[in-house]
Structure formats: C-alpha cells, structure tokens
Amino acid sequence: MLMASQAIVELKNVDKRYGENHVVKDLNLAINEGEFLSILGPSGCGKTTTLRMIAGFEQQSSGTILVEGEPVEDKEPFERNVNTVFQSYALFPHMTVFENVAFGLKMKRTARAEIRERVQEALALVQLEGFEKRYPSQLSGGQKQRVAIARAIINQPKVLLLDEPLGALDLKLRKQMQLELKRLQKRLGITFVYVTHDQEEALTMSDRIAVMHEGILDQLDAPSRIYDFPATRFVADFIGESNIFDGLASPQGKNIVVTTEAGRVLGQNSGGFEEGEQVQVSVRPEKLRFDSEAREGFDLEGTVRENIFVGTFIKSILLLSSGQEVVLTSLSGQAVPEEGRSYHLFWEPSDAVILHSRSQEIWSTIANVDLSGFSAEADASADAGSAETGGANAAPASAGAASASAASASATPAAASAPAAAHRQKARA
Amino acid sequence: MASRNATQTTGFLRRRLQRAAPLLTMVSPVTVWMVILIAVPLIYVLFISFCSTDEAHHIVFAFTLQNYAKLFDPTLLSIYGNSLLIAGLTCLISILIGYPFATIMANSSPFKRTLMMVFLMLPFWTNSLIRLYGWRSILGSNGFINSVLQSLGLITQPLELLYNHFAVVLGMVYVLLPFMVLPIYTVILKLDHSLLEAASDLGARPARRFLKVTLPLTSSGIFAGSIMVFIPALGYFFVSNLMGGGTTQLIGNVIARQFKEAFNWPFGAALSIVLIIITLVLVRAYTKTGGKMDDLGAM
Ligand SMILES: Nc1ncnc2c1ncn2[C@@H]1O[C@H](COP(=O)(O)OP(=O)(O)O)[C@@H](O)[C@H]1O
Ligand SMILES: [Mg+2]
Numbered sequence: 001m002l003m004a005s006q007a008i009v010e011l012k013n014v015d016k017r018y019g020e021n022h023v024v025k026d027l028n029l030a031i032n033e034g035e036f037l038s039i040l041g042p043s044g045c046g047k048t049t050t051l052r053m054i055a056g057f058e059q060q061s062s063g064t065i066l067v068e069g070e071p072v073e074d075k076e077p078f079e080r081n082v083n084t085v086f087q088s089y090a091l092f093p094h095m096t097v098f099e100n101v102a103f104g105l106k107m108k109r110t111a112r113a114e115i116r117e118r119v120q121e122a123l124a125l126v127q128l129e130g131f132e133k134r135y136p137s138q139l140s141g142g143q144k145q146r147v148a149i150a151r152a153i154i155n156q157p158k159v160l161l162l163d164e165p166l167g168a169l170d171l172k173l174r175k176q177m178q179l180e181l182k183r184l185q186k187r188l189g190i191t192f193v194y195v196t197h198d199q200e201e202a203l204t205m206s207d208r209i210a211v212m213h214e215g216i217l218d219q220l221d222a223p224s225r226i227y228d229f230p231a232t233r234f235v236a237d238f239i240g241e242s243n244i245f246d247g248l249a250s251p252q253g254k255n256i257v258v259t260t261e262a263g264r265v266l267g268q269n270s271g272g273f274e275e276g277e278q279v280q281v282s283v284r285p286e287k288l289r290f291d292s293e294a295r296e297g298f299d300l301e302g303t304v305r306e307n308i309f310v311g312t313f314i315k316s317i318l319l320l321s322s323g324q325e326v327v328l329t330s331l332s333g334q335a336v337p338e339e340g341r342s343y344h345l346f347w348e349p350s351d352a353v354i355l356h357s358r359s360q361e362i363w364s365t366i367a368n369v370d371l372s373g374f375s376a377e378a379d380a381s382a383d384a385g386s387a388e389t390g391g392a393n394a395a396p397a398s399a400g401a402a403s404a405s406a407a408s409a410s411a412t413p414a415a416a417s418a419p420a421a422a423h424r425q426k427a428r429a
Numbered sequence: 430m431a432s433r434n435a436t437q438t439t440g441f442l443r444r445r446l447q448r449a450a451p452l453l454t455m456v457s458p459v460t461v462w463m464v465i466l467i468a469v470p471l472i473y474v475l476f477i478s479f480c481s482t483d484e485a486h487h488i489v490f491a492f493t494l495q496n497y498a499k500l501f502d503p504t505l506l507s508i509y510g511n512s513l514l515i516a517g518l519t520c521l522i523s524i525l526i527g528y529p530f531a532t533i534m535a536n537s538s539p540f541k542r543t544l545m546m547v548f549l550m551l552p553f554w555t556n557s558l559i560r561l562y563g564w565r566s567i568l569g570s571n572g573f574i575n576s577v578l579q580s581l582g583l584i585t586q587p588l589e590l591l592y593n594h595f596a597v598v599l600g601m602v603y604v605l606l607p608f609m610v611l612p613i614y615t616v617i618l619k620l621d622h623s624l625l626e627a628a629s630d631l632g633a634r635p636a637r638r639f640l641k642v643t644l645p646l647t648s649s650g651i652f653a654g655s656i657m658v659f660i661p662a663l664g665y666f667f668v669s670n671l672m673g674g675g676t677t678q679l680i681g682n683v684i685a686r687q688f689k690e691a692f693n694w695p696f697g698a699a700l701s702i703v704l705i706i707i708t709l710v711l712v713r714a715y716t717k718t719g720g721k722m723d724d725l726g727a728m
Contacts, residue, residue: 103633
C-alpha cells in the first residue's frame with residue numbers, strides 16, 4: 001500500500017448517489033504527489049463525478065476526500081488548492097486571453113506587475129505568446145485548450161484536474177497535445193488527474209491508470225501492468241483486445257491447467273487458485289500462437305475464418321470447436337495462418353492471465369441484493385475483501401460484468417459471440 | 430422603401446418588422462398591410478408636425494418649424510427632465526427587483542418556474558387600468574394602508590400616498606416589471622454553468638464571481654429589459670394620471686393633452702417625433718453596445 005504521506009489526494013470509501021442512481025461505489029484511491037494519474041473508463045462510469053467531488057463541485061454521499069492530508073468536505077471550490085481544466089474549456093467569453101489567464105491571480109489580489117509577468121510566463125508555457133488581446137471566440141479549439149490549461153496552472157495548484165481535455169480536438173491535434181501535456185506535467189511537477197475514456201491516451205500519458213467501470217475502481221496500476229495483468233475481466237476487455245476463456249482450474253506446480261469448453265490450456269500459477277475453481281483465462285491476440293502440431297499442456301484447436309490486414313500486422317479470426325471466436329495477430333513478415341486451415345493454438349503460460357471468476361460471481365450477488373438499508377457495511381466488507389489482493393488488483397467487478405462473463409471472447413464481434421454464449425450456458429445447465 | 434422607413438419607429442415596431450423583413454419581400458399583402466398600419470400614420474405624424482392650426486383647431490398645411498421651436502419652452506423642458514427621471518427610476522427599481530426575481534426563477538425547479546411565470550404574467554390577463562385602480566384603493570386616503578395605520582393608532586391624519594412621484598414610479602414598476610424580468614430570465618437561463626464553476630475553481634468567492642462573471646454575462650438582459658421598461662415609462666400617461674393625479678407630468682401626458690384637449694395636433698405630432706427620436710437613440714445605443722434586437726423580443 002501507499003504511504004499516507006505520499007498521497008496528495010486521497011479518496012476513502014467515497015460513495016456518490018444521485019437519488020437511486022449509485023454513481024460512485026466505495027471508491028478508494030490514493031494519488032501520489034507529482035504523478036500523472038488517469039481515470040479511465042467508458043462513458044457514464046462516474047469519472048467526471050469523481051473529479052467534480054475532488055474539485056468541490058459535488059459533495060460525496062459518504063466517505064472522505066483528503067487533499068494534502070486534510071479533509072476537504074467543508075471547503076468550497078474556491079478554497080481548495082486544486083484547479084480544473086473543463087471538458088468544454090469554460091473560458092470566459094467576455095474576457096481576453098490575458099484576462100482569462102489572469103483571473104486566478106486577480107482573485108488572489110496579486111500585484112499588477114506580477115500578474116503581467118506570470119501571465120506571460122504561463123502563455124509562453126503553452127506557446128500562446130502574442131494572443132493576449134484575443135477573445136475566446138477568436139481562437140481555434142486547440143488554442144482554447146491551451147488557454148484553459150494556462151488559466152488553470154496560473155495559481156500553481158498542487159493538483160490539476162483535467163476532464164477529457166482533448167475530447168473535442170481532432171485526432172492529429174490530440175496526439176500532439178498528449179505529448180505537450182505530458183511534457184508540461186513533467187516540467188511543472190504538478191500532479192495531474194486526467195479523466196479519459198480513450199485507453200490509448202491513458203496508456204501513452206499516464207504514470208498510473210485507475211480503470212473505472214460502473215462506479216467501481218477495477219484496477220489501479222502502471223499502464224504496462226494494466227495491459228499485461230488485467231485484474232478483472234472488464235479491464236482485460238476494455239484495455240486492448242483479449243481472448244477470454246471460461247474454464248475450471250487445476251493448479252499443477254508453477255502452472256495451472258484450465259479445462260475450457262474448447263479444450264485444455266495452461267496458465268501461470270500466481271497462487272490463490274483452488275482445484276476445480278471457476279476461472280477465466282485472458283490472452284492477448286499477439287500472445288496467441290499457432291502450429292500444425294499440438295504443444296504440451298494445450299489441447300486447443302481453431303480454424304482460420306479470415307485474415308485481416310491491419311497496417312503493420314495481420315489479424316486472424318479463428319473459430320474454436322466450442323463455437324467461440326478468438327483473435328490472433330501476427331506481425332507482417334511473420335508466418336501467417338492460412339485461411340480455412342485448422343491449427344493447434346497455444347501460448348506461453350506466463351503470457352496468460354488467470355482471473356478468479358468465482359469471486360466475481362460473489363460480488364455480483366452482493367451487488368444485486370438490495371442493501372439500501374445497510375449498504376455501508378456491505379461496501380466496507382467489499383473493501384476489506386479487495387484489500388487482500390493488495391490494492392492494485394482492487395475492487396470486484398460489478399453485476400454487469402459478472403453476468404457478461406458468461407459470454408465468450410471479447411474480441412469477437414457481438415453477433416458472432418452471442419450464439420457461443422447461448423451454447424455455453426446450455427452446457428453449464 | 431416603405432418597410433425601411435417603418436423600421437425607424439419604435440422599438441416594438443422595429444422589432445416586429447425586423448422579424449418580418451424576409452417575408453416582406455415575398456408576401457406583398459403583408460407589405461401593404463404594414464405600410465398602411467405603420468408607415469402611413471408615421472409619415473402623417475411627421476408631416477403634420479410641420480403644420481400649424483387655425484382658430485377652429487383645423488390643421489393648416491403650411492410648412493413651419495414653430496412646433497419644434499416650442500419644444501424648447503422651459504416648462505416643457507422641465508417636464509422632459511421629470512419624465513426622464515421617472516423613467517430612469519422605474520428602470521432602476523425594476524432592475525433591483527427583477528434581477529433577483531429572474532435569478533430565483535431560473536434556479537428553480539421546472540414546476541416552481543412555471544408557477545412564478547404565471548404570477549408574473551397574470552397581470553397581463555387583466556386590464557392594467559383596473560389593476561391601477563386596485564393600487565389606488567390600497568394607497569388612497571381612505572385606502573387599505575391608511576385604514577390599517579389609523580386603526581392601529583399609528584397616525585391620526587391619513588398619509589398622502591397617492592398623487593406624488595412615488596406613486597407614479599410604483600405604478601410604472603408594477604405595470605412594467607415583467608418586461609424587465611423576462612429578458613433577464615432568458616439570459617440567465619442561457620448562462621453556461623461551467624463558467625461559474627470555473628470562476629469558483631479559480632478562487633472567486635460568490636460576490637466577486639457575481640460581479641466579474643455573472644453580471645457581465647447577463648448585462649445584455651438588463652439592457653434589453655431597460656429598453657423595454659424605459660421607453661414605455663416615458664409615455665404611459667394613464668399611469669401618471671391615475672397614480673400622480675395632476676402632480677406628475679410625463680412626455681406622454683403632454684402629447685395626450687395636445688391631441689385630446691388642446692386639439693393642437695401639429696404640436697402633439699412634434700412632441701411625438703421627439704419621443705420617437707429618443708427611442709431610436711436608445712435602441713441604437715443598445716445595439717451599438719452589442720445588444721441584440723432578438724433579446725428585445727423576449728416577450
Ligand atoms: N447531476 C447529476 N444528477 C443525476 N445524475 C447524474 C448527475 N451527474 C451525473 N449523473 C449520472 O452519473 C453517472 C456518471 O456520470 P459521469 O460521472 O458524468 O460519467 P463519466 O464522466 O464517466 O462519463 C451517469 O449515469 C450520469 O447520468
Ligand atoms: Mg465525463
């Protein structure tokens with residue numbers, strides 16, 4: 001766990017409800033000083049709400065938020081030492097660029113000469129020298145974005161909150177601004193809390209990523225760990241592409257044999273798995289390999305349906321005997337499986353992530369029960385449960401994900417995977 | 430072009446016409462109608478303002494500037510000053526009441542909003558003369574306030590609440606307040622809430638946030654409302670008649686008297702032209718400072 005003294009912002013058991021709508025669920029998140037932390041998740045998962053609670057625009061329903069070690073419940077937004085870059089920029093239309101950027105300093109009644117100097121500095125930092133006299137309506141989207149950033153950093157906040165700041169920009173400008181923002185963050189040493197639904201953006205820019213999903217923090221980890229070791233099925237699905245197999249575990253030394261409907265496969269034993277436990281095996285398309293001969297420990301066959309050329313790599317869609325489709329990618333220049341042929345499939349056991357799916361079902365049961373009367377206890381116990389997994393592999397998946405876990409590989413198109421899912425459920429019954 | 434002349438009339442007429450402008454070019458019956466209803470009477474007023482009258486009060490068609498010369502009569506000038514003062518006061522008080530009212534209305538639930546809107550518009554469904562008589566019976570020497578105060582023994586002689594500037598301004602505010610509230614309300618509704626959050630985020634306390642962000646961004650509503658209140662307040666002679674008795678003279682009173690009592694139509698016409706010019710100057714100032722004609726059409 002992180003040391004309390006390191007955390008510049010800390011959310012403890014934070015819940016947010018809008019009436020019946022439980023938007024943020026028992027969120028525990030410690031943000032380190034100086035880091036670039038992304039909150040990543042699909043639209044509507046509660047990212048903006050989380051950010052707004054830190055900024056003070058929303059009050060949490062329960063739990064504590066600490067900034068620099070102090071609870072901020074009683075502090076109004078104008079008293080908090082955090083600043084926000086708004087999704088829509090929210091530049092004051094009746095003020096020039098200079099006046100917009102100077103606003104924070106004027107509120108602090110800073111001397112005129114100092115204001116002038118610091119605004120120049122901030123504008124130089126975002127490469128907007130010479131734009132002082134323009135009005136927001138006379139700026140392009142990218143320029144507005146820079147003004148919004150300059151305005152937000154002028155008061156030298158400890159923490160900068162950014163809500164999908166690049167969402168409105170076109171792809172090329174977005175890529176460029178990603179690099180600029182990252183550079184700016186390093187240079188200023190300000191903690192960035194960056195909300196995005198774009199996984200690629202989060203992976204490129206962040207020191208750590210908090211993956212959220214239906215109000216729950218699924219995983220908090222470095223980008224590479226999020227990618228290589230997704231903690232939940234949702235994370236495996238949401239970040240990049242994954243082939244996910246449901247099966248029963250049988251730990252055997254340093255490996256685990258998982259018996260899936262399509263055959264037997266191997267994964268690395270990271271401990272904590274029981275004989276006969278229901279698990280999910282998640283394998284990235286680029287880790288999936290093929291051969292005409294079977295490999296030891298694997299009994300998985302697939303027929304190549306289709307090869308798709310995607311720039312630098314080739315994506316092969318294979319159909320397993322269970323009806324599930326899997327995706328395999330090969331770099332161009334490497335051997336590519338032939339369309340229509342059948343292959344044995346395998347991977348390095350260390351390249352497969354095994355997830356407890358039983359625990360997900362337990363959590364989904366808890367989430368389904370109406371606990372409105374004593375949900376605080378339930379949430380607390382949920383926290384205790386996830387704390388064991390070390391904070392990183394934190395919170396459980398929600399009801400939605402667990403019920404979805406009956407479905408098959410995420411990488412397959414929905415239409416194709418539906419019959420497979422139906423088939424699987426019949427097999428279980 | 431006839432429609433062009435017509436646009437230079439009052440704020441109201443101009444607004445109506447501007448909206449209709451694209452149609453005018455296509456729909457000739459409408460054009461004709463507008464010309465008959467607006468342009469012709471106005472041209473006539475302008476025309477007779479350069480005429481004089483004989484002993485029998487008939488209009489004599491001979492060009493003269495005497496009506497305009499008479500405008501500079503000292504008593505008339507003081508009436509103008511008085512009228513501007515009353516209109517200004519009406520405006521100011523309407524802003525002071527209307528702005529908070531509009532703010533509360535804009536921040537209420539849809540149901541409360543509708544309710545407040547109904548209360549605001551309710552007076553429009555009854556004749557304003559009748560409503561002013563209501564005020565007279567409240568403020569009069571035998572009216573509600575004096576009766577209460579006397580029966581409480583707080584006063585022995587009835588207070589003279591009617592027939593003064595105060596009563597006129599009260600009546601004006603009462604009649605014109607909705608015209609101030611609605612444009613302000615419209616602008617406040619349109620105000621982007623994230624701008625207020627941005628101001629708070631940057632350290633602005635509520636009072637400064639109001640002065641630096643809310644007020645400048647809603648001032649267009651105040652300007653629009655002021656135009657809508659100020660101009661009628663110069664002319665609503667029935668308000669000053671009922672509430673002020675003979676004590677308060679507005680430009681409107683003088684004009685009405687020329688037409689109805691003195692039968693000096695040419696002079697009345699000249700006075701009207703002055704009122705129209707004041708209106709045009711104000712509307713011009715309004716659009717020059719970035720005001721939109723559409724906001725005047727908030728009603
Ligand atoms: N002021 C509000 N009142 C009611 N529900 C809200 C409010 N703000 C957000 N929500 C709901 O909370 C959920 C999460 O919203 P949000 O935090 O904006 O998601 P995200 O930023 O991840 O897309 C959504 O279901 C949204 O409808
Ligand atoms: Mg959002």
